[in-house]
Amino acid sequence: xxxxxxxxxxxxxxxxxxxxxxxxxxxxxxxxxxxxxxxxxxxxxxxxxxxxxxxxxxxxxxxxxxxxxxxxxxxxxxxxxxxxxxxxxxxxxxxxxxxxxxxxxxxxxxxxxxxxxxxxxxxxxxxxxxxxxxxxxxxxxxxxxxxxxxxxxxxxxxxxxxxxxxxxxxxxxxxxxxxxxxxxxxxxxxxxxxxxxxxxxxxxxxxxxxxxxxxxxxxxxxxxxxxxxxxxxxxxxxxxxxxxxxxxxxxxxxxxxxxxxxxxxxxxxxxxxxxxxxxxxxxxxxxxxxxxxxxxxxxxxxxxxxxxxxxxxxxxxx
Amino acid sequence: xxxxxxxxxxxxxxxxxxxxxxxxxxxxxxxxxxxxxxxxxxxxxxxxxxxxxxxxxxxxxxxxxxxxxxxxxxxxxxxxxxxxxxxxxxxxxxxxxxxxxxxxxxxxxxxxxxxxxxxxxxxxxxxxxxxxxxxxxxxxxxxxxxxxxxxxxxxxxxxxxxxxxxxxxxxxxxxxxxxxxxxxxxxxxxxxxxxxxxxxxxxxxxxxxxxxxxxxxxxxxxxxxxxxxxxxxxxxxxxxxxxxxxxxxxxxxxxxxxxxxxxxxxxxxxxxxxxxxxxxxxxxxxxxxxxxxxxxxxxxxxxxxxxxxxxxxxxxxxxxxxxxxxxxxxxxxxxxxxxxxxxxxxxxxxxxxxxxxxxxxxxxxxxxxxxxxxxxxxxxxxxxxxxxxxxxxxxxxxxxxxxxxxxxxxxxxxxxxxxxxxxxxxxxxxxxxxxxxxxxxxxxxxxxxxxxxxxxxxxxxxxxxxxxxxxxxxxxxxxxxxxxxxxxxxxxxxxxxxxxxxxxxxxxxxxxxxxxxxxxxxxxxxxxxxxxxxxxxxxxxxxxxxxxxxxxxxxxxxxxxxxxxxxxxxxxxxxxxxxxxxxxxxxxxxxx
Numbered sequence: 001x002x003x004x005x006x007x008x009x010x011x012x013x014x015x016x017x018x019x020x021x022x023x024x025x026x027x028x029x030x031x032x033x034x035x036x037x038x039x040x041x042x043x044x045x046x047x048x049x050x051x052x053x054x055x056x057x058x059x060x061x062x063x064x065x066x067x068x069x070x071x072x073x074x075x076x077x078x079x080x081x082x083x084x085x086x087x088x089x090x091x092x093x094x095x096x097x098x099x100x101x102x103x104x105x106x107x108x109x110x111x112x113x114x115x116x117x118x119x120x121x122x123x124x125x126x127x128x129x130x131x132x133x134x135x136x137x138x139x140x141x142x143x144x145x146x147x148x149x150x151x152x153x154x155x156x157x158x159x160x161x162x163x164x165x166x167x168x169x170x171x172x173x174x175x176x177x178x179x180x181x182x183x184x185x186x187x188x189x190x191x192x193x194x195x196x197x198x199x200x201x202x203x204x205x206x207x208x209x210x211x212x213x214x215x216x217x218x219x220x221x222x223x224x225x226x227x228x229x230x231x232x233x234x235x236x237x238x239x240x241x242x243x244x245x246x247x248x249x250x251x252x253x254x255x256x257x258x259x260x261x262x263x264x265x266x267x268x269x270x271x272x273x274x275x276x277x278x279x280x281x282x283x284x285x286x287x288x289x290x291x292x293x294x295x296x297x298x299x300x301x302x303x304x305x306x307x308x309x310x311x312x313x314x315x316x317x318x
Numbered sequence: 319x320x321x322x323x324x325x326x327x328x329x330x331x332x333x334x335x336x337x338x339x340x341x342x343x344x345x346x347x348x349x350x351x352x353x354x355x356x357x358x359x360x361x362x363x364x365x366x367x368x369x370x371x372x373x374x375x376x377x378x379x380x381x382x383x384x385x386x387x388x389x390x391x392x393x394x395x396x397x398x399x400x401x402x403x404x405x406x407x408x409x410x411x412x413x414x415x416x417x418x419x420x421x422x423x424x425x426x427x428x429x430x431x432x433x434x435x436x437x438x439x440x441x442x443x444x445x446x447x448x449x450x451x452x453x454x455x456x457x458x459x460x461x462x463x464x465x466x467x468x469x470x471x472x473x474x475x476x477x478x479x480x481x482x483x484x485x486x487x488x489x490x491x492x493x494x495x496x497x498x499x500x501x502x503x504x505x506x507x508x509x510x511x512x513x514x515x516x517x518x519x520x521x522x523x524x525x526x527x528x529x530x531x532x533x534x535x536x537x538x539x540x541x542x543x544x545x546x547x548x549x550x551x552x553x554x555x556x557x558x559x560x561x562x563x564x565x566x567x568x569x570x571x572x573x574x575x576x577x578x579x580x581x582x583x584x585x586x587x588x589x590x591x592x593x594x595x596x597x598x599x600x601x602x603x604x605x606x607x608x609x610x611x612x613x614x615x616x617x618x619x620x621x622x623x624x625x626x627x628x629x630x631x632x633x634x635x636x637x638x639x640x641x642x643x644x645x646x647x648x649x650x651x652x653x654x655x656x657x658x659x660x661x662x663x664x665x666x667x668x669x670x671x672x673x674x675x676x677x678x679x680x681x682x683x684x685x686x687x688x689x690x691x692x693x694x695x696x697x698x699x700x701x702x703x704x705x706x707x708x709x710x711x712x713x714x715x716x717x718x719x720x721x722x723x724x725x726x727x728x729x730x731x732x733x734x735x736x737x738x739x740x741x742x743x744x745x746x747x748x749x750x751x752x753x754x755x756x757x758x759x760x761x762x763x764x765x766x767x768x769x770x771x772x773x774x775x776x777x778x779x780x781x782x783x784x785x786x787x788x789x790x791x792x793x794x795x796x797x798x799x800x801x802x803x804x805x806x807x808x809x810x811x812x813x814x815x816x817x818x819x820x821x822x823x824x825x826x827x828x829x830x831x832x833x834x835x836x837x838x839x840x841x842x843x844x845x846x847x848x849x850x851x852x853x854x855x856x857x858x859x860x861x862x863x864x865x866x867x868x869x870x871x872x873x874x875x876x877x878x879x880x881x882x883x884x885x886x887x888x889x890x891x892x893x894x895x896x897x898x899x900x901x902x903x904x905x906x907x908x909x910x
Contacts, residue, residue, distance in 0.1 A: 032784030037396070038800060039823055040791045041476055047498045048474035056504075080388045082562045083583050092584065155624045162618075163611065163627035169582055266613045266622070268586030276585050281784050 001309055008302045012295065019294040020070065020287065024063055027278075027286050034079040034281045053079065053283075066287065075291075076284035078277075085288040091170065092270030093292070096262070098167045099269060100255035102189045107196035107250065112243065114197070115204020116236060119212060130201055137198025143260045146191040150264070153187060160187050165267045188265045192258055196250045203246050208239040241308070248304030252297045370884050371909040372604055378907050379607040380883070383619040383631035384895055386585060386612035390565040390578060392547040393467045396476040398803070402895035403610060404547050406591055406902045407572040409599070411442055411461065411529070412545040414807065414892040414900055421710075422807045422891050424541035427599060428456065428551070428573065430527075433540060438489075440540055444527040449596040450553060451577045458523035460551035465521045465531075467557075468548045469494045471512075477548045479822070480805065484814060484841075486543045487534035489520030536844050539808050546806055575603045575903035587612050597903070604885070604906035620878070629880040630896060635756060638695040638876070650878050652897050653697065656890040657706050658873035659812065660698075660801035662749075662764065666827040666866055668796055670745060674863065675736035680797075681722045681868035682729035683771040684764065690871050693760045698871040704812060705857050706872050708891045711809040711850040718861050722868060726771045733772050741773030747796040750789050753780040757799060793825050803873075807891040809853045813837055817860050826866030833859050884908040 035041055035049050050056040054065060069076060075085035118130030154162045166184025168174045211217065212235055220230045262272035270289060277285030372378070385399035392404040413427035426432070428448055433440040448456035468475045469482075469491040479485060482492045494515040499505035507515075520532030533540075543549065553571050560569045570578050575597045580590030588611045593603040613619045616634040623631045624647075633641065633651075641647040662680065664671045671677060686700035699707065702715035702723045715723065730740070738744040751761040761778040768774050776797065781789065789795050802823075804811045815821040818837045819829040833856050840852035861869065875890055877897045885904040888897035898904065 030785075032782075032786075032788035036784050036787045036791065038787045038790055040825070042479070042495075042822065043500045044471055044496050044498050045474040045476060045478075047501065047504055048471050051498075052472075052474070078584075080386075081583055082389075088584050091582075150621050155621060158625065161627055162625055163613075163622040164586065164588075262586060263615050264618050266586045266611060266615070266618055268582060268584055272585045279782055279784065 001306070005302065005306060008305070012298050015298060016291055016294055017067075020067065020291055021063070023287060023290045024066065025059075027281070027283060028059060030281070032281055034283060036281070053077070055283075070291075075288040078285045079282045080280060080285075085284045088273060088285065089270055089288050089292055092268060092273045094171055095165050095167070095169055095267060096269035096271055097255050099165070099188055099192060099261070099267065100251075102185065103193035103196070104251050104254045106189055106193040107200055107254070108247065110193070111197040111200025112204050112240075114201040115243075116208055116231075116239075118201065118205040119208030119239075120231065122209065127205075130205060134198040134201040134205075137194045138202070140194070142191050142195055142258065143264060145194055146187070146261060146264045149187050149191060160184070162187060162264075163266050165265075165269075169268060184265075188261055188267060191264070192254060192261045196254065199250070200243060200246060204239065204243050207242045208235060211235050211239040214238075244304055244307055248300045249297070252300035255300075256293050256296050372884065373882070373907040373909045375606055378605045379609070380605060380629040380880075380905070380907065381609045381611060381627065382896060383613045383622070383628050384610045385614050386587070387589075390570065390581075390589075392550040393464065393470075393473050393475045393552065395547065398895045399612075401547050402899050403578075403589060403591075404550070405894060405899065406574055406576045406608070407570075407578060408547070408550040408574045410545050410547075410549050410551070411444075412541045414542070414545050416887060416889055416892070416900075422708075422889065424545045427545070428461075429544075433531075435536065438533045438536060440531045440533065441524070442529045442531070442544075444529065445598060446527065448573070448598050450571045450573050451594045451596055452571045453596060454553070454571070455526070456551060456573050457526040458529040459526070460553060461529050461549070462521050462523050463554045464550050464552040465491075466494075466516050466519050467552050469519050470516065471495050471498045475548065477546070477805065479815070480543055480546055480548045483534060484822075485810075486537055486540065489532045489534055490515065490518040491520070494519055535842050538844060538846050538849055539806070539810065542806050542808055573598070575599075576608065580609075585612065585614075599903075601903050603903045605902075608902070608905075623878050623880075629883060630886075631878050632895075633876050633878055635694045635697040635876060638697055641878070647878065650881055652875075652877040652879055652886075652888055654875040654877070654888040654890045654893070654897060655699070655708055656803070656873040656875045657708060657807065658801060658803040658890075659701060659704055659706050659869060660799070660871050660873060661704075661867040661869045663790075663795075663798040663800045663826045663867045664864070665793065665795055665798070666829070667793070670747070671796065673736050675732045676738075677864040677868065678722065679729045679733035679736065679772055680768065681864055682725045682732060683767050684868065684870060685724045685767065686870055687724075689760065689763050689767075693756060693763055694871070697876055698873050701869045701872045702861070703857070703872075704861055704869055705809045705853070706804070706812065708889075709804070709807060709809050709812070711854050711857075713854055713857065717858065721862050722864060729771050733774075738774070741775075744772075744774045746775040746777055748779050749776050749797040749799070750779045750781065750786060750795045751799045752786055753782055760799065790825050793827065798826075801873075804891070809850065809857075810837075810840060813853055813856055813860070814841065817856070817865060824866065828860065828866030830859060830863065830865055833865065882907050882910065 035046055054062060057065070077083065078085055078088055114130045114133060118127040121127045150162050154160045161181065161184045164184060166181035168176065168179045173179045217230060217235060220234055256271060259271045259275040262269040273285060274289040277289055384402060387400040387403055388397060389395045389400055390403060392408055395401055395404060409427045411427060411429040412424040414422055415425050417423050428444055430443040430445045433442045444458060450456050465481065465488065467473050468478055471494065478491070478495050481488045482495065497505065497507045497512060497515050522530050524530050551573060556569065556571050557564045563569055567579050567581050572594060575594055576591035577594045578589060579592045582588050588609055591608040591610070592606065597603070611628065616632055619628060619631040620633045620637055622628045641651050664677055664680070666672050690696060690698045690700050702718040703713055705711050705713060733741065749761050749764065751757045758778070758780050761780070765776045765778055768776050790798055790800060802812055802816060814837055816823045817828045818824065818834050836852050836856035836859065840849050840856065843849040843852060859865070875893065875897065879886055879897060884906045886898040887901060887904060889900065892900040
């Protein structure tokens with residue numbers, strides 16, 4: 001398995017190179033550039049700005065220059081403020097990761113819990129509740145859910161705050177208790193976790209129902225094992241395999257941020273930075289965030305594949 | 319007998335305490351005490367005090383919404399939200415203020431008085447004892463450096479044009495700025511050549527408190543232009559030491575009422591301003607801390623205002639009915655006439671749109687009052703004029719209403735005169751709009767109006783901001799929803815560059831020798847009354863001939879400001895991004 005893991009990690013290099021190449025040429029093909037604006041800038045400004053950011057070089061040269069800098073860990077500057085792209089992604093990801101991890105934990109706990117309870121109480125009240133929540137979660141866009149949550153729980157009831165992130169925005173502040181505001185964490189986490197909770201619940205329920213019908217479960221009961229032991233030691237473990245398939249992409253999606261949720265709650269995360277980079281044709285940020293996402297997704301998928309081997313002893317990688 | 323598929327994971331003895339714990343946790347988080355400063359007003363909390371007494375210093379902290387800025391460097395900034403913050407950090411030789419009569423004028427700020435004018439040479443004395451925020455003396459050399467920096471091609475200041483030949487006309491500024499050549503013929507001047515050009519810019523320090531500026535010709539708007547960010551002073555030693563990081567907190571040095579002490583850059587970030595201990599003018603800021611949150615989504619900002627997390631915010635026009643229906647919000651609502659004019663821009667190099675009768679038909683088919691009512695909830699003013707209300711020289715809609723205003727019968731006749739009776743044979747035109755709900759709704763309104771009144775088809779092309787700008791700048795459009803927001807409160811700013819042949823923003827190819835003559839004459843006229851008359855004449859020609867555009871509405875700034883706020887004096891002619899932003903040192907939190 002170690003060899004497999006190393007091979008997968010090495011595959012990251014050509015994958016990221018392909019992503020960088022496609023993104024680079026695609027973004028230059030889109031109409032409008034970083035300095036395009038309605039009030040047209042004089043030619044002298046365009047010349048100066050192109051020289052400042054090496055945009056006056058032929059495209060192939062810009063591409064090679066970018067790859068060379070990338071190999072040295074330099075993602076360049078954002079055109080919006082000349083901020084270091086690495087710094088912006090690092091700070092943004094620090095916030096987005098907190099939101100994503102919290103949302104993932106909530107989604108996993110409540111999704112799996114709801115799915116298991118639904119399966120264990122098939123066609124009972126808990127099952128109906130679980131299916132209802134799962135259906136609503138899957139059908140309701142998160143910007144509508146977020147709006148309802150804000151209006152009901154923040155504006156009308158005043159229970160929660162909605163502006164900004166309720167945790168540290170810099171690594172150095174992580175242990176400072178004054179930067180934590182739980183009331184600001186709740187609604188963004190709920191908004192972001194609702195949809196994945198629904199998906200996880202549905203898949204967990206279906207998977208558990210399948211497992212509970214297996215002969216070995218009947219055998220376990222016949223041997224006189226208590227319900228709790230059968231469910232926890234046998235059913236859940238096997239029922240989680242399909243759920244794991246889902247968890248990898250969900251984790252990657254949550255940890256890389258949601259533009260909608262970050263925008264609605266004004267959270268300074270990397271998800272929002274990615275979308276805005278495209279809208280503003282901020283080439284440095286587009287490349288940096290795209291590569292960052294590609295790496296996150298690739299690593300998340302690798303972790304899921306490795307977890308398969310942990311959960312299912314029959315799975316072996318050569 | 320128990321059903322095989324319904325199993326018990328936990329007994330009921332576990333469920334009740336588990337559910338109780340979840341509910342208890344929810345209530346603890348939701349209802350937990352949060353540190354609230356004493357006397358902090360939340361929306362809906364009580365009436366304002368009758369006396370404008372100020373709250374104690376520890377309560378003088380507010381949070382304000384703004385769009386996300388790019389730079390905090392006044393010589394590199396391009397956008398209103400950047401400039402709004404820079405005006406809090408710096409102040410120029412002059413500053414724009416409201417007059418008693420409600421007008422706008424430029425009064426001395428760092429300058430001791432009005433300039434002494436000898437021909438084309440303007441001499442300005444500085445006040446004595448001026449200091450930067452770090453305690454260093456503020457001298458004439460700092461203004462020289464700032465103005466040279468604005469003209470520096472490598473700094474690439476988007477507002478260099480204000481100091482260049484088309485507006486203020488500082489000698490040598492354009493020559494320096496254009497040293498890198500053009501797209502067809504780029505140049506690479508040496509450092510020595512650039513230094514020579516820099517030294518030739520007509521600005522010098524006679525001594526520490528005397529600044530001399532040489533223009534190409536006398537200019538009536540001298541003090542207005544010198545109040546703008548393009549002419550703010552700069553500290554050469556700081557910029558040379560820190561390079562592009564010179565505006566970071568801890569590095570930045572300013573001379574305005576506030577200093578920048580905190581910054582989280584990027585989307586969702588914020589900036590923190592605190593009073594400058596060396597601010598030279600009165601009043602001294604009452605606010606102890608001003609936090610500006612970067613929020614581009616105005617719906618999100620509106621909700622944050624309702625929860626008490628923002629004290630001042632812009633709001634989207636669709637929320638106006640909700641706000642006006644609310645007893646508390648309606649008292650906090652500010653609708654401020656803006657110096658922004660909006661129009662249907664028409665590409666005059668197009669064969670069809672080059673015909674005056676076609677443009678007239680399109681203009682006369684627009685029910686501007688209905689459009690503003692339906693699309694923007696009456697937030698804006700219907701307009702058949704171009705020089706905006708509030709500016710000297712504003713003529714209103716009356717002179718133009720009967721010529722280009724809404725009249726379906728006249729519209730049909732004009733189209734028929736153009737050779738397209740009832741729209742027969744008229745090609746399908748494309749209307750480019752920003753991909754945003756209100757702009758798309760506006761496009762649909764116009765599309766429907768033209769179809770119903772004229773029988774013509776117009777396709778809407780909704781695109782993102784960059785694609786839209788690219789479409790405009792490459793002149794690759796038929797009809798385009800666009801307009802102008804003034805950079806400074808003078809009518810020349812809504813005309814020069816927009817309607818003169820070859821003007822930098824004249825992408826709709828308006829070209830009329832009479833208009834060119836009027837604008838050229840106005841640019842050099844030193845008698846202000848005559849100058850204004852020339853600009854009005856230019857406006858009359860442009861509007862009645864629909865030279866490249868048909869005006870539709872004049873904008874308004876829409877804000878909510880918490881009742882606890884005092885000292886706000888909003889004016890759309892001189893504010894930037896926030897109500898009463900022209901004097902942030904005037905803001906305070908009222909005693910509750």
